[in-house]
Amino acid sequence: MSFSFTPERRAKLDALILRYPKKQAALLPALRLAEEQAGCIDFDAMVHIAEILDVSPARVLGVFSFYTHYRRPGTGKYLVQVCSTLPCALRGSDAVYDALSSELGIGRDETTKDGMFTLKKVECLASCGTAVCLQVNDDYIENVRPEQVPEILRKLRGGA
Ligand code: FES
Structure with a gap:
């Protein structure tokens, strides 16, 4: 897997997770953090987030693909x-x-x-x-x- 959060971003995500009753609810901010770090969200980032939040990669992909504002690989400047x-x-x-x-x-x-x-x-x-x-x-x-x-x-x- 080529994507993993930097220690700083992982610490941010861990702090965000504590704000929610279930860690799965932190999916949207987790995607935003991945986007901030890599400039876009690719499959490896989705798998990494799925592992952290204990959800399936398909669940992450489903949420990611619903929202148009997340940057896909190949998105222009x-x-x-x-x-x-x-x-x-x-x-x-x-x-x-x-x-x-x-x-x-x-x-x-x-x-x-x-x-x-x-x-x-x-x-x-x-x-x-x-x-x-x-x-x-x-x-x-x-x-x-x-x-x-x-x-x-x-x-x-x-x-x-
Ligand atoms: S209709 Fe709401 S911003 Fe365009």
Whole structure:
């Protein structure tokens, strides 16, 4: 197995586990800690977490695959998630998504050849009042219009 938590992250996870009535309930934060450590969550990380939490690897995979926000292997430097739930849809999220897809030359769940961007459509990002909402890694970009897409990507490419 090629993944194991660093001693610091394992100590964090052990402290988190104590907050829950059952250690299996710490699965989501355990996945987050693995993602922080490795930049994404691969199968080895899921097996490691399963062993720590006394659950099956299939259980970890099931939870991991339910949530779109965890980074998969091969995810680009910028994970661009476009909310497609009704409030954002009514404010034009399809057009924003199409503009991103066109500018990047990729479709849903694809990554640009240079490894910079992965594009996803996701459900509500809990910022409905500022539709259309994008999430780029851990940051929100709100009130997005299709015509803003080139500038958003330019700033990301420039690291701004
Ligand atoms: S519907 Fe888009 S953030 Fe809630």
